[in-house]
Amino acid sequence: MFKKLPGDEARNLVSTTPDTAVVFRPAVMNTPVSITLAIWLYRLVAGLARLVWRHPVALAVAATPVAACWLYGWHVTVAAVCMTTSALTAWATLHRSSFARLVGWRLLAWWRWVWVYRRHWQPVMVVSGLGRHLRGRDYLPALLKVRCDDWADHVTVRMLHGQAVKDWTDRADHLAHGFGAAGCRVSVARAGRLRLTFPRRDPLAVPLPAIPIPETPSVGPVEIGICEDGTPYRLKVHGTHVLIAGATGSGKGSYLWSVIRGLLPAMRSGLVQIWALDPKRMELSYGRELFDRYAADPADCADLLEAAVAVMQQRADRYAGVRRVHEPTAADPFILVIVDEVAFLTAYQSDKHLRARTIAALATLTTQGRAVGVGVLAALQDPRKEVMSIRNLFPDKIALRLDESEQVDMVLGEGARDRGALADHISPIPERGAGVGYVRLESSPDPIRVRAAYVSDADIRAMVAYAAGGGEGR
Numbered sequence: 028m029f030k031k032l033p034g035d036e037a038r039n040l041v042s043t044t045p046d047t048a049v050v051f052r053p054a055v056m057n058t059p060v061s062i063t064l065a066i067w068l069y070r071l072v073a074g075l076a077r078l079v080w081r082h083p084v085a086l087a088v089a090a091t092p093v094a095a096c097w098l099y100g101w102h103v104t105v106a107a108v109c110m111t112t113s114a115l116t117a118w119a120t121l122h123r124s125s126f127a128r129l130v131g132w133r134l135l136a137w138w139r140w141v142w143v144y145r146r147h148w149q150p151v152m153v154v155s156g157l158g159r160h161l162r163g164r165d166y167l168p169a170l171l172k173v174r175c176d177d178w179a180d181h182v183t184v185r186m187l188h189g190q191a192v193k194d195w196t197d198r199a200d201h202l203a204h205g206f207g208a209a210g211c212r213v214s215v216a217r218a219g220r221l222r223l224t225f226p227r228r229d230p231l232a233v234p235l236p237a238i239p240i241p242e243t244p245s246v247g248p249v250e251i252g253i254c255e256d257g258t259p260y261r262l263k264v265h266g267t268h269v270l271i272a273g274a275t276g277s278g279k280g281s282y283l284w285s286v287i288r289g290l291l292p293a294m295r296s297g298l299v300q301i302w303a304l305d306p307k308r309m310e311l312s313y314g315r316e317l318f319d320r321y322a323a324d325p326a327d328c329a330d331l332l333e334a335a336v337a338v339m340q341q342r343a344d345r346y347a348g349v350r351r352v353h354e355p356t357a358a359d360p361f362i363l364v365i366v367d368e369v370a371f372l373t374a375y376q377s378d379k380h381l382r383a384r385t386i387a388a389l390a391t392l393t394t395q396g397r398a399v400g401v402g403v404l405a406a407l408q409d410p411r412k413e414v415m416s417i418r419n420l421f422p423d424k425i426a427l428r429l430d431e432s433e434q435v436d437m438v439l440g441e442g443a444r445d446r447g448a449l450a451d452h453i454s455p456i457p458e459r460g461a462g463v464g465y466v467r468l469e470s471s472p473d474p475i476r477v478r479a480a481y482v483s484d485a486d487i488r489a490m491v492a493y494a495a496g497g498g499e500g501r
């Protein structure tokens with residue numbers, strides 16, 4: 028049995044004929060030395076150009092002392108290095124942010140590129156199955172760029188031809204552990220290129236105190252917390268409907284109260300009215316004086332929702348053919364209907380008639396209220412369809428800590444968990460995890476991690492005093 032096979036395949040051959048050796052003759056092509064040298068030279072020049080382009084700061088730091096030593100001798104170089112180090116230390120101390128932006132993060136990115144990603148790239152790619160070993164050659168996705176900021180490494184990679192984003196999202200765990208990070212989030216940079224985000228620390232691990240009440244009246248977006256990258260998290264409430272889903276103790280209350288807090292100046296100037304539905308009687312009742320209308324009893328809740336529908340329809344009649352968007356005014360304020368634990372009304376309510384009235388009113392509001400200035404902000408513990416059949420009528424959803432991984436996609440939409448919305452991994456310890464959630468912003472399909480500020484009982488009392496016209500609220 029004679030067979031000519033390339034590379035590694037020979038070792039897998041088994042002869043079925045006794046006493047017959049397997050013969051393997053690799054095809055050898057002699058490459059002229061000049062071509063080999065030209066290829067090496069090309070690779071060297073291209074590699075150097077890439078190095079200069081990607082890591083100018085790190086390269087300057089390494090190359091300048093060598094050049095100075097060569098040109099001026101080591102005495103001058105040591106003196107220059109000492110002076111430069113002192114100047115950089117002074118810069119870093121006096122203006123940390125500009126130093127970090129222009130020098131610090133670039134140096135760190137270079138170091139992480141060399142020490143973490145380049146060093147482990149091949150084994151991690153092969154073991155995780157993202158690289159391929161074919162006919163004796165490794166085909167690896169390309170590591171293109173590493174960028175660092177104060178909380179994460181952002182690694183840009185070029186996928187192998189034929190790979191899909193799902194191949195990577197399925198292996199996020201392998202990548203995180205392979206590169207020694209707590210997690211890995213995968214997002215598309217552009218066709219064929221992905222951005223992998225490896226957090227180095229958790230900027231949301233510490234509770235955030237209540238955001239100061241804004242100075243000017245506004246209907247939003249309301250600043251209610253921070254995003255993982257340290258930027259303010261602003262939630263749009265006017266012109267949309269928001270559903271917040273999270274297990275018990277996940278901090279839904281901090282979202283409701285932070286929104287109310289951010290709208291206080293507008294409430295005081297009559298541009299916003301808040302209608303509160305509090306079937307649990309434990310959350311919103313604490314600041315009852317803040318609300319233009321309040322209901323706790325299921326029958327009263329249904330009446331209140333129907334009253335909101337009536338306002339909505341009356342506005343729609345007036346606006347028809349005249350305008351298409353709502354501008355909040357004292358005569359036509361933005362009405363935000365806040366419902367704490369909406370499942371009490373839509374699923375756990377034993378009176379079928381009341382349940383049907385509530386669901387119908389909520390469905391009408393969420394399908395038609397947006398354009399006429401009636402919004403719904405609802406919180407619920409269990410996002411299953413049986414519990415909240417109209418959850419898809421809410422354009423914006425927030426997933427706080429959830430009990431099961433399947434619930435993440437129920438809230439944020441298909442594939443959200445694969446793209447890194449690990450709401451089922453949020454810590455159940457209130458200091459670490461309450462108020463932490465995942466949202467999808469309009470600007471990107473990728474979920475981002477946010478934390479709402481914690482509005483304490485004292486803050487709510489101060490808000491009541493502020494709304495009554497006294498005090499600064501804080």
Ligand SMILES: Nc1ncnc2c1ncn2[C@@H]1O[C@H](COP(=O)(O)OP(=O)(O)OP(=O)(O)O)[C@@H](O)[C@H]1O
Pocket residue numbers: 234235273274275276277278279280281408457458461462463478479480481482
């Ligand atoms: N944003 C936050 N930051 C830090 N701690 C918070 C935050 N929000 C809530 N907590 C803490 O977590 C506890 C539970 O919060 P909260 O009652 O708002 O949760 P919940 O989701 O509304 O729970 P339930 O559905 O049972 O009412 C609070 O008593 C508070 O100590």
